[in-house]
Amino acid sequence: GQNIDQPTEMTATEGAIVQINCTYQTSGFNGLFWYQQHAGEAPTFLSYNVLDGLEEKGRFSSFLSRSKGYSYLLLKELQMKDSASYLCAAMDSNYQLIWGAGTKLIIKP
Amino acid sequence: IAGITQAPTSQILAAGRRMTLRCTQDMRHNAMYWYRQDLGLGLRLIHYSNTAGTTGKGEVPDGYSVSRANTDDFPLTLASAVPSQTSVYFCASSGTSENNEQFFGPGTRLTVL
Numbered sequence: 001g002q003n004i005d006q007p008t009e010m011t012a013t014e015g016a017i018v019q020i021n022c023t024y025q026t027s028g029f030n031g032l033f034w035y036q037q038h039a040g041e042a043p044t045f046l047s048y049n050v051l052d053g054l055e056e057k058g059r060f061s062s063f064l065s066r067s068k069g070y071s072y073l074l075l076k077e078l079q080m081k082d083s084a085s086y087l088c089a090a091m092d093s094n095y096q097l098i099w100g101a102g103t104k105l106i107i108k109p
Numbered sequence: 110i111a112g113i114t115q116a117p118t119s120q121i122l123a124a125g126r127r128m129t130l131r132c133t134q135d136m137r138h139n140a141m142y143w144y145r146q147d148l149g150l151g152l153r154l155i156h157y158s159n160t161a162g163t164t165g166k167g168e169v170p171d172g173y174s175v176s177r178a179n180t181d182d183f184p185l186t187l188a189s190a191v192p193s194q195t196s197v198y199f200c201a202s203s204g205t206s207e208n209n210e211q212f213f214g215p216g217t218r219l220t221v222l
Contacts, residue, residue, distance in 0.1 A: 004151060041215070042199060042214060044213070045211070089152075098151075099152040099153070
């Protein structure tokens with residue numbers, strides 16, 4: 001079957017760095033997405049990886065290892081506004097997204 | 110309008126009633142999707158449409174139907190609502206089904222009593 005695993009909740013301190021891990025199993029693979037979702041709002045796109053390696057975009061970076069079925073999202077210089085849920089999603093061979101349940105990130109001052 | 114809109118924002122519905130959730134995008138995206146989001150679960154695909162005139166079933170299609178008469182609109186209908194359909198419903202669109210990014214509407218919070 002198809003499955004996405006990510007931690008339910010993480011806590012970090014303002015100004016610090018946090019890494020949110022995601023492992024996936026899908027029928028075929030066409031890329032790994034990360035989305036941010038603030039409470040009560042819609043998900044918004046953060047990153048897309050289809051090749052192995054690290055993609056950096058400002059304070060956020062995303063890594064993919066296709067052979068390990070593994071990705072992580074790295075958030076640097078954490079700000080209070082980064083408190084949100086982070087959703088990992090893998091695109092399968094039918095170009096449909098399989099979503100994880102999300103990681104709720106709590107930032108403490 | 111800019112982007113993707115949904116209506117209503119929220120709705121309380123009696124079981125057995127028919128309900129249509131509306132979704133409109135003005136980005137001329139070919140692909141559109143309906144998801145439901147429940148606490149502790151990931152977004153689950155209900156139905157999708159890769160282009161106007163075509164639709165497909167997602168992971169949890171039972172009890173729901175969709176139509177795609179034109180590029181902009183993708184309504185979701187619950188023919189006879191049941192309490193298990195209480196959820197937050199998100200509509201999304203992307204340029205193509207293979208396109209990288211899906212854009213989401215603000216969501217409809219539906220409660221079925």
